[in-house]
Amino acid sequence: MNIRTKLFLASLVFSYAFGQKETNSDEVRNIRLENFKNNYRGQTIRFTDQNSRVVEGVLMEITDTDFVISIDNSAAFYSHKNVGFVYLPPVSEDFYITASISILGGIAGYVATIIAHPYPNNGAVGAVSTLGTVLGFIVGKNTFYKSQKIDISGRLRG
Numbered sequence: 001m002n003i004r005t006k007l008f009l010a011s012l013v014f015s016y017a018f019g020q021k022e023t024n025s026d027e028v029r030n031i032r033l034e035n036f037k038n039n040y041r042g043q044t045i046r047f048t049d050q051n052s053r054v055v056e057g058v059l060m061e062i063t064d065t066d067f068v069i070s071i072d073n074s075a076a077f078y079s080h081k082n083v084g085f086v087y088l089p090p091v092s093e094d095f096y097i098t099a100s101i102s103i104l105g106g107i108a109g110y111v112a113t114i115i116a117h118p119y120p121n122n123g124a125v126g127a128v129s130t131l132g133t134v135l136g137f138i139v140g141k142n143t144f145y146k147s148q149k150i151d152i153s154g155r156l157r158g
Contacts, residue, residue, distance in 0.1 A: 025154030032152045036086065037062040045069070046087045046147070049078050056089070084153035090145045098140035105136020 037059075046056040047067075055078055057069035066077040109132025113120050 025156070027154075028156060029152065029154035032154075033062055033080070036150060036152055040086075040088065040150075044089055046089055047078075047080075047083050047085070050082045080152070084151065084155075086150045086152055087147040088150065089147050094145045098137065098145040101140030101144070102133050102137035105139070106130070106133035108132050108136075 041059055041061070043059060044056065045059045045067075046054060049055050055069065055071075055076075057071040057076065059067065060070050060075060061068040062080070063077075065079055065081065067080050067083075069076050069078060106129045109128040109130075110125060112132075113125050113128040117124070
């Protein structure tokens with residue numbers, strides 16, 4: 001047995017012997033909540049509360065038990081005990097990116113029509129450009145203009 005194999009087996013034995021069996025999900029959740037508070041305070045968030053209502057407002061603070069959300073310029077407290085995911089709705093920059101990709105799709109359709117046929121008729125140019133614009137919008141919307149899903153649960157995935 002060479003030295004490389006011995007080192008591999010020794011590290012494998014030590015990882016099983018001294019490895020952490022499980023992580024306390026409350027600790028993981030607290031870390032995720034703290035990171036969420038630090039990174040997204042002042043931004044609009046959306047989540048489903050324990051009564052299955054969708055709540056949307058500006059995140060002001062996260063306490064040990066509650067989200068403090070500004071809704072219509074008044075503070076509201078919502079328990080985050082049973083909330084596993086928080087969503088960030090798309091912002092205007094996401095819309096601009098989507099519109100830009102849509103416009104690029106239309107331009108690409110126009111250029112492709114000109115390259116494929118040097119003297120296309122107006123109907124073909126319009127149809128291909130429109131199709132390129134629509135497909136560009138679909139790609140941009142599905143890629144950029146969607147809510148971001150943030151996991152604040154204590155669950156670990158392997």
